[in-house]
Amino acid sequence: MGGDGGAVNDFxxxxxxxTGGASGIGxxxxxxxxxxxxxxxxxxxDPEVPEPLRGLRTDVADDASVRAALAELTxxxxxxxxxxxxxGIGAQGDVAAADDAEWLRVLDVNVVGVARVVRAALPHLRRSPSAAVVTTGSIAAHAGLPQRAVYSASKGAVHALTLAMAADHLREGVRFNAVAPGTADTPWVGRLLASAPDPVAERAALEARQPHGRLVAAEEVAAAIAHxxxxxxxxxxxxxxxxxGGMHGLRLRPEP
Known part of the structure; x- marks a missing residue:
């Protein structure tokens, strides 16, 4: 039986x-x-992780760092x-709030960072009988969320990139899929809430935005990635x- 309490050891x-494996969803x-x-x-x-995990310091915004980490791993x-x-990294504000440097910083990590890691991993993945890549997108790629212009653009690009890679590498035996979490209960969201004028009210608003009425647990996203x-x-x-929690696909009537 698997360490998650019921699944077979399919891995x-x-x-x-x-990547980003030392906190939150990762x-x-x-x-x-x-x-x-x-x-x-x-x-x-900051690759401090509990056993049996193995940590490797990696900056996905630095091609040499990515290649060095994958070379050491393999x-x-x-x-x-x-x-x-x-x-990935977060960003707040409308389209006018971010200067060019902020746009480039977020896209460099969230989009080009995915490309850097996949690019370095592909030679190894092509040799695997069970090669799979999963990217982390976001509900922000589908829904127009307020004050998330740069972040939403980056995650929309992640979704598009994932499908393009799936088409390019299908016949090489490498599968590509993405998860699109809603607002998840992660350290980044925790910092966002802590900086709000009324953290309790802000958390309630984020929970109410999702049809099931709460934040998404990191473990729930992990289960989807593992699947x-x-x-x-x-x-x-x-x-x-x-x-x-149904945010993308459901349109519930207001409760009476």
Whole structure:
């Protein structure tokens, strides 16, 4: 039985890399994949992670750093089967609030960062019998959320990039999918709430925005990522899986 309490060890013998794997959704994903049998490396600017996870300092905005981390990983393991391109940064404000430097900073991490990691991983993934890449998108790519112009643009690009990569590499045996979380209970959202004039009211507003009435748990997003990455999902590619309490697809009537 798997370390998650019920699943088979569908990742037995596989090696996974999770960018942004030392906190939030990334850490929850790394723990889940390890619990289901994978050898998991957390690629992070601050790679302090609990055993059995292995940490590698990685800056996804620096191509040399990405290549060095993947070279070290594959030198130790001889393979790479699963890549979770999860690292990202947030941004607040409307289209006029960010200067060019802010636009380039967010896109460099959230979009080009995905491309850098995938580009460096592809030679190894092509040799895997169970190659899978999962990117972390967002409900912000679908819904027009206020004060999220730069962030929304970056996540829309992640969704489009994921589908393009799925088409390009399908016949090489590499699957690409994305998750699109709603507002998740992560350290970044915690900092956002702490900076609000009324953190309690802001949290209530974020919870009410999602039809199921609460924030999404990092572990729920991790479970969706594991599903998409699993060898058991070999016919699933080119999809964006919403994990948002129904925010993207549902239109509930107001409660009486």
């Amino acid at each position: 037995d013998g596989l090696v996974a890399a999770v 850490l929850a994903t790394a723990r889940l994949l390890a619990g289901r049998g994978a050898v998991v490396y957390a690629l992070d600017l 030198a130790e393991t001889g393979r790479l089967d699963v890549l979770v391109a999860n690292a 998409l990455a699993s060898p058991l999902s070999g016919s699933t590619t080119g999809t964006v899986l919403a994990v948002d």
